[in-house]
Amino acid sequence: MEMEILSTVNWARAQFALTAMYHWIFVPLTLGLSFLVAFFESIYLKSGNEEWKKITKFWMTLFGINFAIGVATGIILEFEFGTNWSNYSWMVGDIFGAPLAVEGIFAFFLEATFFAVMFFGWERVSKKFHLFSTWMVAVGSNLSAMWILIANGWMQFPTGMAFNPDKARFEMQNIWDVFLSPVAISKFVHATSSSFIVAALFVLGISALFLLQKRHQKMAKRSMAVAAVFGLVASLFVAINGDESAYSVAQRQPMKLAAMEGLYQGSTGASLVAFGVLNPAKDVGDNQSEFLVSAKLPGLLSLLATRDFNGFVPGINDLVAGNPAQNIIGANERVANGKIAVAALAGYKEAKGRGDAAGAAAALATFNTYQGDLGYGYLKNGEAAVPPVAATFYSFHIMVVLGSLFILLFVLVLYHLKKGDIENCTNLNQASFYALFFGYVASQAGWVVAEVGRQPWAIQNLLPVGVAATPIGSGNVQATFFIFLILFTTLLIAEIGIMVKQIKIGPEA
Amino acid sequence: MNNKLGRIIALYRDGFKSMVVGRLLWKVILVKLVVLYALAKFFFPDYLRANFSTDQARADHVLAALTQAHADR
Known part of the structure; x- marks a missing residue:
């Protein structure tokens, strides 16, 4: 039975990782390209040059393709919560309800109004209102991401809540502690600004391809100039914020930082x-x-x-x-504390059941003393609190190395644009084209660091994934894992196919 | 007021009519939504909603899962 539960948990984790990573292929481009399109259109409105309108429309079409293919892929994650992670869903319902509801309302109004104006309104609304709509799509998409990242930030640093032992739920005590959690803010800034880099590399890569093919060169160079500046500013922002993130991780998730650095x-x-x-061959303690x-x-x-x-x-x-x-309490001691918390919770439940108010109060007092280590009570030993070191370490270093190379690329592109010889820089244009794909690699690696690095926790220190999961057989989870693999791969092929066709047509369409 | 509403309806109507790439994208979106709906319906029941009829029963189930570790020892 224990093996069966372990198998289900691992398949549920694999399925969540698969769907989240595929979903994250579409999201960063939406977040970043929406701003780039807004910049292109702003330049069009300021200059009145029809060439910029053509540029705006071309990138807006690619933005639309990415958005349409990616839309609703995140819903699958919500299905998985209810089926595979029911204990977790129940426990966090009160915390996640507010940010996810706001996200839903934001997304609906944004998509139903400003999207339509952005795509259908070129000849029907004033230029200024059209530009306003484009900016609203960009701001709205990013704010929409903010609510999800607030929820994720809470899982990494649970705050502003109290555990209700009668309802087995974490209940919100201070909404602002949740919304303005330093981890949530740091995650939002890091995820969005790194998404801007992905989008900048996307524009740079396709523009470089045009230069290599000697097509649409004027449009390509103009697009590259805006994308390289946007990408460089975003990269510097990511570097500064990355430093802040590292400090934050060191304070709140020191095990993750240790794994990131091996x-x-x-x-x-x-x-x-x-x-x-x-x-x-390295092991803990040897x-x-x-x-x-x-x-x-x-x-x-x-x-x-x-x-x-x-x-x-x-x-x-x-x-x-x-x-x-160094005044560091180890996971071994926290496991012992956690087991006291679990026993106290069981004692509270039993005392309540037999109507023993004094016994329940005493058990609750013990639970409150040790509840900060509750999650450790479900681990076999302290070593079980160590995340997969290799996946975390290599993902972190791939992300940092690629991020540094992107800064160099943006600087070189800007230098050659200024010099006026970018169309002759074959190697640089080839590098820009391939960097498009490496932007996605870095972005995915960032999420591996964030999520694999915090294992075994569904909620940091409070709930390990093994207890968060639903006690169901693994057969269904395995079947849907492969269905999603096929579905997402089909969607990705569709996206690439439609995009390639549109890129071949170019801005004349 | 009616004029404004008419213009908004016309924006959507003419926009949808004049779509080129958008037609294909809407087909992709619709197929995707149907597939996702079918998956949700047949493979993704809400475990607690499907197996327990009240919030208290759901809370008791989760609390039992949280205290099972103690009972197992």
Whole structure:
């Protein structure tokens, strides 16, 4: 039975990862391209040059294709909550209800009104109102994403709530603590600005393809100029926000940071890994080296995590076994605390059942003391609190390396645009074209870091995925996993097919 | 007022009529929605709604899952 539940949980996780990652193929382009289209149209309105209108319409068409193919793919995640993650859904219903309802209302009004004006209203409304509608689509799409990221931020840093042991629910105590959680804000800024980079690379890549094919060169160069500036500004923003995110993760999810850096033994003046190959034989608590090969930047990890070159950054060993010298309570001790919380919750339930008010009050007092470690009570041992290190480490470093290369690419493109010889830079244009795909790789890697790095938690420290899942057989979950795989792959092929056709036609359409 | 409403209706009507790529995209959207609806209907029942009739029964079920770990020891 235990094996069956484990199998169901893993299939449910795989299915959620599959659907979320496919959904995230469509979303970043929508978030970023909507702003780029608004910039193109703003330039058209200011300059009155019909060439910019043609540029706006071309990119707007590609935006429309991406939006149409991607729309409603996120609904599947909500199906999965109710079927595969019913315990979790029940427990967070009170917290997630508000942001998801606002998101639904936002999305509906946005799509029903400003989208129609944006696509159908060119000759029917004033130029200014049309531009206003385009900006509203951009702002609205991004605000729509904000509510989802608030919900995700809460799972990473649950705040503004209290657990009701009678209803088995987390209940909202302060809506502003949830909406303005530093993790939620950081996630929103990082996810949207990195999406702007994906969109900038998309425009850059297709424009570079036009230059390589010696088609629509004037339009391509104009598009590239706007996209490269947008991408460069977004990249610098991501770099600054990434630093803030690292600090936030260090304070609230130190195990995730340790996995991101493959750091087992904590230290002062901790080094940031610039490049490294993890030692696959390395285990928690052993004396083996963490890396087979590595290049490190001394003190930088401490600076990122503590704002001090000599600050102490805990490693996985410290976070599992504890480190009294640094006042770190290890996961082993938290597992013991968690088991007290679980026992107290069971005691409260039993006392309530037999009408023992005093017993219930005593059990509740014990539960309240230890409830911060509730989730650890479901883990076998402290090591179970360690996320998959290799997936987190490599995804993090792929994201950072690609993000740095994108900055270089945007600078080079702007330099050659200014110099006036971009159409002759074959290597740079080829690099720009391939960067389109690597933008998606970096974006997906970012989500792997965020989500795999916080395993085994559905809700940080409070609910592991094993308890969050529904106790059902894995057969249905396996079947729908493959149905979704086929459905999403078909949608992706459809998107690529329709887009390629439209790109071949070009802005003349 | 009627004139304004008429213009809004005309915006949508003429917009849909003059769509080129949009026609194909609407077909994709409709097929996708039908498939998603069928999947939701046949493969994705809301477990707690389907198996328990009251919120208290659902809460009791989840609380039992949360305290099962203690009972198992």
